[in-house]
Amino acid sequence: MAIYSIKDLEKLSGIKAHTLRIWEKRYNLINPQRTDTNIRYYLDEDLKRLLNIALLNRFGVKISKIAEMSDEDIALQVSFVSDRTNESDTQLDALTISMIEMDEVKFHKIITQKIDQIGFERTMMDVIYPFLDKLSVLWFTGSINVAQENFMANLIKQKIYVAIDQLGVNTSSDQKKVLLYLPEGEIQELSLLFIHYLFRERQFCVVNIGSGNSFDDLRGACEIHHPDYIFTIINEPRHRQSIQDYVNKISDFFSDSIVIFSGFQVIQSNMKSNKNYLIMQSLEDLFTTLNRQELPEMPGESHSRGN
DSSP: OOEEOHHHHHHHHOOOHHHHHHIIIIIOOOOOEEOTTOOEEEEHHHHHHHHHHHHHHHTTOOHHHHTTSOHHHHHHHHHHHHHTOOOHHHHHHHHHHHHHHTOHHHHHHHHHHHHHHHOHHHHIIIIIHHHHHHHHHHHHTTSSOHHHHHHHHHHHHHHHHHHHHHHOOOOOTTOOEEEEEOBTTOOOHHHHHHHHHHHHHTTOEEEEOOSOBOHHHHHHHHHHHOOSEEEEEOOSOOSSSOHHHHHHHHHHHTTTSEEEEESHHHHHTTOOOBTTEEEOOSHHHHHHHHHTTOOOOOSSSOOOOOO
């Protein structure tokens, strides 16, 4: 059972702490527990109730009216509203509730409905990634625990695996090949998995070697597959060499491939695309580039590797 401060409730619900105290005092909407030193704290049930209240209030239901409703009536109204709106904040609230409750059925219903409405890719871009941004903030501030975060991450991975599997395998001999990898110390496997989907959906042959790859690991994979493109994400600081040195080393050695770099460390270094490498400023940047078929190609067809 988790314990939340009023600041945690503010972050999770978007309702200011001052407003929450008014709602407590005037309408008795949530009833905090108190420590021996009289400090407020809240439990899971308080959080779930508040998220539902915040959702209804955002859709025009007055707080005074909500205060008169039973928990069952509130849940019924929330279900009615959630099923009939595409508003992103509502989807984020509903996903947050499914995370707090660790409710796979609720998560599946929300995401499946959204995929039916706008497709898998836009669901990932417009719903899942904003939710993950929110989740990161909540985790760093201690508002959620590791089990809740892992629960949601694994459910999202399952959705991406299913989407990739449904694409089938393109056996065409003239398709471009992209190798995806994460260097040692990087953990963005969920993002790499979605990027796997984006390339695969656009008829690329995708070789995904995952996380924890050393330079020798990458070299070995490239010697086998001779990719047209290499893609990686660098979010964590490089302690043994600068980001620019790492980018130069990879792009220089694998000079017969276009190397695509993304991630916080790359972006904040203000590097520009150069020689045989590209800098992607964001996932949306990659999404747009792929949709417009604007990835450059290396001249010639040689895939030999230097030593």
